Amino acid sequence: MAVYAIGDVQGCFRELQFLLDKLQFDPSADQLWFTGDLVNRGPRSLETLRFVRSLGEAAVTVLGNHDLHLLAVAHELSRIKPQDTFGDVLGAFDREELLAWLRRRPLLHHGEGFYLIHAGLPPQWCISEAVQYAAEVAACLQGEDYRELLEHMYGDQPDLWSDSLQGWPRLRFITNCLTRLRYCETNGRVEFQQKGPPGSQPPHLLPWFAVPGRRSAGANIVFGHWSTLGFYRERGVYCVDTGCLWGGELTALRLGEIPQRISVPSPPGGYQKPTPANA
Numbered sequence: 001m002a003v004y005a006i007g008d009v010q011g012c013f014r015e016l017q018f019l020l021d022k023l024q025f026d027p028s029a030d031q032l033w034f035t036g037d038l039v040n041r042g043p044r045s046l047e048t049l050r051f052v053r054s055l056g057e058a059a060v061t062v063l064g065n066h067d068l069h070l071l072a073v074a075h076e077l078s079r080i081k082p083q084d085t086f087g088d089v090l091g092a093f094d095r096e097e098l099l100a101w102l103r104r105r106p107l108l109h110h111g112e113g114f115y116l117i118h119a120g121l122p123p124q125w126c127i128s129e130a131v132q133y134a135a136e137v138a139a140c141l142q143g144e145d146y147r148e149l150l151e152h153m154y155g156d157q158p159d160l161w162s163d164s165l166q167g168w169p170r171l172r173f174i175t176n177c178l179t180r181l182r183y184c185e186t187n188g189r190v191e192f193q194q195k196g197p198p199g200s201q202p203p204h205l206l207p208w209f210a211v212p213g214r215r216s217a218g219a220n221i222v223f224g225h226w227s228t229l230g231f232y233r234e235r236g237v238y239c240v241d242t243g244c245l246w247g248g249e250l251t252a253l254r255l256g257e258i259p260q261r262i263s264v265p266s267p268p269g270g271y272q273k274p275t276p277a278n279a
């Protein structure tokens with residue numbers, strides 16, 4: 001049995017099939033972990049959702065910011081943006097089943113000695129706290145109040161964790177870290193505007209995983225969301241978003257004592273041109 005963590009697919013269904021062929025993926029024996037953002041910006045969100053759902057227990061996916069945005073738009077709690085490409089999902093005959101399935105995905109998954117998230121963790125959280133906080137958001141999404149969560153999740157505040165945070169500000173902070181975080185200050189104040197590679201950010205910001213004293217250090221963490229970082233592996237932290245959508249590659253990491261990278265290319269030029277609006 002092999003477990004593969006796969007980076008942000010974002011509707012790149014064709015590349016996903018190429019990658020699975022290359023892995024010789026066997027759904028009866030192997031398991032796929034997806035870093036989230038199965039949908040949006042790429043060409044085939046609907047087929048990607050249907051396929052991953054059809055894998056049943058052979059696939060695990062955590063929610064990303066684009067997945068949550070699709071849910072919010074579908075429930076008329078947010079407006080579709082010009083650069084959104086999930087209209088195929090919104091118009092599908094099976095949209096309700098697909099959306100109900102997507103809404104019930106976790107924000108963090110762990111097993112095999114690895115933790116899977118879409119984006120990042122603030123430095124104040126140890127890994128067991130991250131598991132607990134992710135579960136708070138997942139419980140809300142799976143419960144009666146999920147529409148309110150989707151409505152209240154937008155916004156960049158609060159930007160600093162406190163154990164005393166409650167209600168929507170607490171759930172918004174947790175959701176923002178797990179699905180959008182790239183950079184924060186050394187004191188853990190999070191920032192959501194910078195989207196470039198490390199080195200491009202203002203000097204008061206650090207990649208979330210590089211903050212001195214980060215309490216989740218020591219845990220093996222696999223994440224996506226950061227195509228400008230690209231493939232990264234340092235001290236148990238693995239980024240597997242290699243920008244398939246933008247003309248890069250779709251990447252799998254075979255989990256194990258020494259994780260191995262397997263990638264397939266996307267068409268030259270990709271499906272989108274990077275602009276400040278659609279990163």
Ligand SMILES: [Mn+2]
Nearest residue numbers: 037064065225
């Ligand atoms: Mn993302």
